[in-house]
Amino acid sequence: MSLSRPSRLASARAIPEATVTRLPVYLRVLKSMADSAVTTVSSDDLAGTCGVSPAMLRKDLSHLGSYGTRGVGYSVALLTYHISQALGLTQPWGVVIVGVGKLGQALTAYRGFGTRGFDVVALVDADPSVVGTTVSGLPVHGLADLGRVVADTGAQIGVIATPAEAAQWVGELLVGAGVRSILNFAPVVLVLPDDVEVRKVDLASELQILAFHEQQRADEPLREAVHA
Amino acid sequence: MSLSRPSRLASARAIPEATVTRLPVYLRVLKSMADSAVTTVSSDDLAGTCGVSPAMLRKDLSHLGSYGTRGVGYSVALLTYHISQALGLTQPWGVVIVGVGKLGQALTAYRGFGTRGFDVVALVDADPSVVGTTVSGLPVHGLADLGRVVADTGAQIGVIATPAEAAQWVGELLVGAGVRSILNFAPVVLVLPDDVEVRKVDLASELQILAFHEQQRADEPLREAVHA
DNA sequence: TTATGTGAATCCATTCACAGCT
DNA sequence: AGCTGTGAATGGATTCACATAA
Numbered sequence A, B: 001m002s003l004s005r006p007s008r009l010a011s012a013r014a015i016p017e018a019t020v021t022r023l024p025v026y027l028r029v030l031k032s033m034a035d036s037a038v039t040t041v042s043s044d045d046l047a048g049t050c051g052v053s054p055a056m057l058r059k060d061l062s063h064l065g066s067y068g069t070r071g072v073g074y075s076v077a078l079l080t081y082h083i084s085q086a087l088g089l090t091q092p093w094g095v096v097i098v099g100v101g102k103l104g105q106a107l108t109a110y111r112g113f114g115t116r117g118f119d120v121v122a123l124v125d126a127d128p129s130v131v132g133t134t135v136s137g138l139p140v141h142g143l144a145d146l147g148r149v150v151a152d153t154g155a156q157i158g159v160i161a162t163p164a165e166a167a168q169w170v171g172e173l174l175v176g177a178g179v180r181s182i183l184n185f186a187p188v189v190l191v192l193p194d195d196v197e198v199r200k201v202d203l204a205s206e207l208q209i210l211a212f213h214e215q216q217r218a219d220e221p222l223r224e225a226v227h228a
Numbered sequence C: 001t002t003a004t005g006t007g008a009a010t011c012c013a014t015t016c017a018c019a020g021c022t
Numbered sequence D: 001a002g003c004t005g006t007g008a009a010t011g012g013a014t015t016c017a018c019a020t021a022a
Helices: A007-012 A017-035 A043-050 A054-062 A076-087 A102-109 A143-153 A164-176 A203-227 B007-012 B017-035 B043-050 B054-062 B076-087 B102-109 B143-153 B164-176 B203-227
Strands: A073-075 A093-098 A118-125 A138-142 A157-160 A181-184 A197-200 B073-075 B093-098 B118-125 B138-142 B157-160 B181-184 B197-200
Touching: A017 A043, A017 A054, A017 A076, A017 B203, A043 A054, A043 A073, A073 A076, A076 B203, A093 A102, A093 A143, A093 A164, A093 B203, A102 A118, A102 B102, A118 A143, A118 B203, A138 A143, A143 A164, A157 A164, A157 B203, A164 A181, A181 B203, A197 B203, A203 B017, A203 B076, A203 B093, A203 B118, A203 B157, A203 B181, A203 B197, B017 B043, B017 B054, B017 B076, B043 B054, B043 B073, B073 B076, B093 B102, B093 B143, B093 B164, B102 B118, B118 B143, B138 B143, B143 B164, B157 B164, B164 B181
Parallel strands: A093 A118, A093 A157, A118 A138, A157 A181, A181 A197, B093 B118, B093 B157, B118 B138, B157 B181, B181 B197
Antiparallel strands: none
């Protein structure tokens, strides 16, 4: 019942999900600051550049530990290191991309992909006419070989860039191959076991959300008119 | 002080942001149910397919009005209509895509883009060697013409699919041209006026978030071991 | 004096549980 | 009897405001 030591393990835990989604933004901005030879930054400045409030930034960073200096600010290098650490970017992650249509090719070619600890280690497609070809220097394997490819390369993250019809099936194949982190670009809701982490990137949804706000904007003047 | 009538205007307002982000998911699933000739669905079934809790689904839908039937469920057609209405999908929206590299081409070719009320009305790029060419049947205009292109086509939504270096500049050009809804695929934080709605799609961030959870998973067994 | 780190207060989102309608 | 719609309760996330440290 007693925990021998709180240790990094226990304290490093308890990073709220909302914070996790913002850490990559902080990391990116810190990186560009380092490129500009900035060595120290205040929460006000960093927050301003990241588009969040200073209080939220400080609260977020407080979940990682106390890495700032009162009266001064944060060391860009130190903060970069600790955020990378928290996100698990100290080790490289293998990524397998399924679907090498235009989107899959764009993702594969995306330089700065590998930039931060991610390696595209394999490409897979169902279309026999592209299997065996090479995209951005990587051979394209058949869908039937996915299990072996994942095992051989040790890929931990799967990216689904297939048409909607194939996505659920591909998701199941990835899970069957042992992948438990999936990034889904196909416009479908994947139904997979709860211990599999699925994130989706959905063009149509994003546009619809923008459309909603665009519509709100159009209604706004009308609401004001009522009060006049 | 008295509002003549609550009307659709007042009641249609007050849709929480969290709900708005889920409406596109509901819409998509409803659509596929309609394709399967399903005419009625309960909140339990719909929620299950959408990957949310029935209570949340019902609460979300309650913000749009009372369009279900107690003891029965929701009419697929009626619900589809009202969600489309709420999202502002009854009118078509013009989309201008800036940057016709691999990603821009993938986005342009994305069928089902126009499917739900979105039209790619123009393509723009900075590279003189692609300006004047045709992509998926649309001519590519020069960046200098962006203002005129937006005015001519009436585009309301801008998509940034350029390299990171160009994104801020392109964002400012879009805003200058009157666009106030932007979908940004470039890995940078755009700094634009507050009345501009910016949504970002960020591959690196998504992968980093997955990496975080993958790392957590690796730590989990260790935490259990402490208790043993 | 300046800027972090954090309890307290507030706000928003989710879940619960049941009244109300079909 | 079944399922929606919604107040009440809960749980998180954000903001406030200040004690604390350089």
